[in-house]
Amino acid sequence: MAFSPLIQNLIDALRCLPGVGPKSAQRMAFHLLQRDRPGAARLADALVKAVDNVGECAECRLLTEQPICDICASPRRDRSLMCIVESPADVFALEQATDYSGVYFVLMGRLSPLDGIGPKELGLERLEARFAAGEVKEIILATNPTVEGEATAQYIAEMAHEHNVVTSRIAHGVPIGGELEYVDSGTLSHAFAGRREYR
Amino acid sequence: MAFSPLIQNLIDALRCLPGVGPKSAQRMAFHLLQRDRPGAARLADALVKAVDNVGECAECRLLTEQPICDICASPRRDRSLMCIVESPADVFALEQATDYSGVYFVLMGRLSPLDGIGPKELGLERLEARFAAGEVKEIILATNPTVEGEATAQYIAEMAHEHNVVTSRIAHGVPIGGELEYVDSGTLSHAFAGRREYR
Structure with missing residues (x-):
């Protein structure tokens, strides 16, 4: 038995989200339809508004709904x-x-x-x-x-x-809190070559 | 600095999905706006159609867009x-x-x-x-x-x-492929009490 067409359609559409596979898409679809229809309607509305209005800042290409983003305008x-x-x-x-x-x-x-x-x-x-x-x-x-x-x-x-x-x-090296033992060799050689004087 | 209102709104709306926290919601919002606007529009459309049309089967309460689901109608x-x-x-x-x-x-x-x-x-x-x-x-x-x-x-x-x-x-017990050692005690006592004659 297959899902009814509109449910299958919703499950397929949810797959466009990064990190969402068939099982999570199914779980999300059922969750929305069973328990959170207002949330689903709100999400649809937010998606439409964002897709229609959010563009790039004319100066720095940051995503914004204004012609110039807050940072460039400040x-x-x-x-x-x-x-x-x-x-x-x-x-x-x-x-x-x-x-x-x-x-x-x-x-x-x-x-x-x-x-x-x-x-x-x-x-x-x-x-x-x-x-x-x-x-x-x-x-x-x-x-x-x-x-x-x-x-x-x-x-x-x-x-x-x-x-x-x-x-x-920007500097590349061992991340703060990381342990040398577990850092990959590329990072370690970068960190070694880019060492700084220690005072 | 805050996200622009429509982007923040989209991030908040994505949080209604089960298993989606603030970081994944942010990742999803940026992914959709930067790389998959057609997917976002499709998702919005699928959400609206599903919320508006999918209801419960009058006989079994399964989610369906018809008055009676395929199973009950078969x-x-x-x-x-x-x-x-x-x-x-x-x-x-x-x-x-x-x-x-x-x-x-x-x-x-x-x-x-x-x-x-x-x-x-x-x-x-x-x-x-x-x-x-x-x-x-x-x-x-x-x-x-x-x-x-x-x-x-x-x-x-x-x-x-x-x-x-x-x-x-339905029977409750040790799942197929599971190991007794790692099965919780409730399941194990259920499986033990519900043992069947073995022929």
């Missing part, structure tokens, strides 16, 4: 300092963890020629125009420490050097 | 045999695992007076009316082996006896 932000990240989630993680007071630039991905993601898809032309305009004095490269993330950082660093923008990369 | 099902379960998910689990050819009755819960769930909320009046009508000759109690599930099975069994309906309870 007069308290130092617009000569720019942190470059791969995704909007990275911005929120950094905002929560640090007292960074500059602006951001969200690449919405990383260079990955095999997937057809080149400099254009990442908005690097727009980034270079901002370097050329001379407002940005310093950038912090906070792309992920993956092969593509490193290549992206490298590419942007070269662009920045051409425009005499000071460039730094 | 001429190949033995209507004198009825399996009583707590939730629609149980029906699908049994349909997949067994070749049961009777009909079902879905309680949509279990007796739980503290939560205000009594015989009325479980549709037991309707169930008793069906016993009284005489069509049902035999029931299989497949409520969960929890305290409330057992109490519910007990209550329904008494109702069935009054109407001379043959009653059985």
